[in-house]
Amino acid sequence: IAGITQAPTSQILAAGRRMTLRCTQDMRHNAMYWYRQDLGLGLRLIHYSNTAGTTGKGEVPDGYSVSRANTDDFPLTLASAVPSQTSVYFCASSEKAGGSTDTQYFGPGTRLTVL
Amino acid sequence: GQNIDQPTEMTATEGAIVQINCTYQTSGFNGLFWYQQHAGEAPTFLSYNVLDGLEEKGRFSSFLSRSKGYSYLLLKELQMKDSASYLCAAMDSNYQLIWGAGTKLIIKP
Numbered sequence: 001i002a003g004i005t006q007a008p009t010s011q012i013l014a015a016g017r018r019m020t021l022r023c024t025q026d027m028r029h030n031a032m033y034w035y036r037q038d039l040g041l042g043l044r045l046i047h048y049s050n051t052a053g054t055t056g057k058g059e060v061p062d063g064y065s066v067s068r069a070n071t072d073d074f075p076l077t078l079a080s081a082v083p084s085q086t087s088v089y090f091c092a093s094s095e096k097a098g099g100s101t102d103t104q105y106f107g108p109g110t111r112l113t114v115l
Numbered sequence: 116g117q118n119i120d121q122p123t124e125m126t127a128t129e130g131a132i133v134q135i136n137c138t139y140q141t142s143g144f145n146g147l148f149w150y151q152q153h154a155g156e157a158p159t160f161l162s163y164n165v166l167d168g169l170e171e172k173g174r175f176s177s178f179l180s181r182s183k184g185y186s187y188l189l190l191k192e193l194q195m196k197d198s199a200s201y202l203c204a205a206m207d208s209n210y211q212l213i214w215g216a217g218t219k220l221i222i223k224p
Contacts, residue, residue, distance in 0.1 A: 042119060042214030043158070043202070058211070090157060103148070104212065106157035 004107035023091030032074040119215035143208020
């Protein structure tokens with residue numbers, strides 16, 4: 001079934017540890033995104049990639065890094081986790097490259113708790 | 116700054132009609148999206164408006180007024196499965212989505 005998968009589904013992590021959240025899409029979409037969702041706040045963009053080989057910073061990029069080595073995968077890394085990074089993380093993708101209005105489709109999310 | 120406002124929570128009765136409002140302020144505008152998000156799940160796309168007026172899609176309709184920076188989502192013949200959060204998002208001049216905090220819709224029998 002075509003779509004976006006994320007792993008892990010949930011994770012409890014000690015502060016200071018490194019963590020990579022995985023995201024894979026099989027729709028051959030050009031653009032991919034990482035958001036975090038916190039209670040009472042809208043989805044906030046962390047990083048995005050308009051096409052393989054390029055990445056950009058969103059609204060809240062500090063403490064996170066991404067790479068886009070190929071079309072399908074867009075991992076998000078927390079180099080040294082802090083409790084304020086406790087959140088639900090959603091990966092999304094859209095068919096067209098950046099610079100156009102295009103619907104974003106979301107993965108099931110990763111619930112991350114940093115203690 | 117960029118901002119999206121929508122009510123935090125609304126309650127409606129099964130079979131009734133409910134209107135969820137959204138106002139937006141963005142740097143440039145490239146359209147308004149509505150998503151549905153059930154608790155513990157991912158947001159799913161409902162509608163997109165870029166021109167003024169009403170777009171109807173089954174029981175759901177979405178309206179946009181660009182001059183007023185205003186949109187609403189209209190849900191008719193409410194069903195219990197419509198209990199969810201409804202997210203309003205405006206696309207700015209950089210084609211980035213600016214998201215509201217969502218409106219939690221509670222449907223009562």
